[in-house]
Amino acid sequence: MSSFFYGIEDLFVNYLFWPYDFFRFMDNWWTSNTVNWIFLIIGVIAMFYWLKQLKLFNDRGEEDKSITSHSYL
CATH class of the missing domain: 1.20.5 (Single alpha-helices involved in coiled-coils or other helix-helix interfaces)
Structure with a gap:
């Protein structure tokens, strides 16, 4: 193991x-942290894309928001 x-x-x-x-x-601090800044920018772009997709699904009304949609509720 x-x-x-x-x-x-x-x-x-x-x-x-x-x-x-x-x-x-x-x-150089800026050169050392270039990789971290690139990851941060990619993460922010991905977050905005995700939020845009969530808004599209919400505007189309595709999600079942009734209380009985899940058995544990």
């Missing part, structure tokens, strides 16, 4: 987080 967790560690440390190792040794 320990080899399974060592495999997960190897995946994340040696492959998925290698860009952060490169940015760690840079002296």
Whole structure:
């Protein structure tokens, strides 16, 4: 079982987080955090897209909002 967790560690440390190792040794704060700013911008765009889709479904009235729509209510 320990080899399974060592495999997960190897995946994340040696492959998925290698860009952060490169940015760690840079002296410029803006260059170091470029990846984080890109992720933030992608997340904000995804959030606005999600909210737009929710509004479209709400405007079309496709959701059943009656109290009896779920058995636990």
